[in-house]
Amino acid sequence: MGAEQGQSNALEDITFGSAAGMIAKVFEHPFDLVKVRLQSQPTDRALTYKGPWDCFKKTSAKEGFFGLYRGLSAPLAGAAMENATLFVCYNKWKDLLLAINPDGGAGGVGVVSGKGKGKAREMTMGELAIAGGGAGFMASFVLTPIELVKCRMQVQMLTREGSISSAASPLSAKPDPGAHPFATTPHVAASASSSSARPVPSAPLPSVAASASMRPQGPFSLIGDIVRQNGLKGLWLGQTGTLFRETGGSAAWFAMYEYAARHFVSQHQTKINAGEESSKTADGIATKSDLKKWELMLSGAMAGVAYTVTLFPADSIKSAIQTQAELNPGVRPPSFAQMAKTIFRSRGFAGLYAGCGVTVCKSAPSSAIIFAIYETLESNFGGFLSR
Secondary structure, eight states: OOOOOSSOOHHHHHHHHHHHHHHHHHHHHHHHHHHHHHHTOOSSSOOSOSSHHHHHHHHHHHHOGGGGGTTOHHHHHHHHHHHHHHHHHHHHHHHHHHHHSTTTTTTOOOEEOTTSSOEEOOOOHHHHHHHHHHHHHHHHHHHHHHHHHHHHHHHHHHHHHTSSOOOOOOTTSOOOTTSOTTOSSOOOOOOTTOTTOOOOOOOOOOOHHHHHHSOOOOHHHHHHHHHHHHOGGGGGTTHHHHHHHHHHHHHHHHHHHHHHHHHHHHHHHHHHHTTSSOOSSTTOOOOGGGSOHHHHHHHHHHHHHHHHHTTHHHHHHHHHHHHHHHHSTTSOOOOHHHHHHHHHHHHTHHHHTTTHHHHHHHHHHHHHHHHHHHHHHHHHHTTTTTO
């Protein structure tokens, strides 16, 4: 079985990770848009969409094919930054763990790496999960501002078309204290002592036609608005959810990929030992470079599923928090715990897993693409950028 490589090359991790992430993002973005819109539905009334397919049909019918790619610019740049950060931090965490415990603590012997970057023992699955979790923890701080912009752009057309009515109260106005804290429809309060009491006046709601004519903001305009209204810290709205999702999800992502890849590497090593095939390495030790494309992609797909199902509710809560500023302006964004309670009370566990199915459908092939491209680039161009 192949060993972990020696000291990682940060420039290669950035280049290969960025390329893989951007290509995969183009494929997965329509699925992500559907997921965010399902997660952002109001909690105070009937669902706008019956499910992923209903959301897909309504979006494409109203906004056309390119409507499915609304908000792509932010996540495209984000995918490059996210995957570059993930792979750099993941490999640096592995370097650190190997430096702390070079022999494995149990008499483990180092195995020659198949890439000519030095010798290193094979790491345990627990160590790989720790490295992945550490990488996800760090990547979450890069990812939150990008996802905030992306999520807001993905729901802009909902309020402009009237698919979801916005409270649309100016930021300077105080929200009605009697309203549901995260409702997307206005609340009218009346005095209990008089049936003829006048309703509390609220900011006028824009008509559907007026909303539809409003031009959606671009990423830079949104960033400017967020900073003006909430300062730089406003860009990290939803950080708690992103941190939970990325830390747990990345631990599962990398660990599952390595587990599956090692299974295929061991099969190739058995064939090499039996003389049924030859290794790409001079010493006859099987490594990931010996794996076929379908083996790399299947390993990546399994990793994508593991990433999605691990702490998915954190992603649902995060998306709901991040879209509040777009769907319910003037209302203070809820905390992570507040939003979790609200979703659970109104939708139950189903609400916390809204969009999980469509996310699995996009994360499995997306992760397959990412790992296949990354490993292919590393196998063919590894060491080239460090010359």
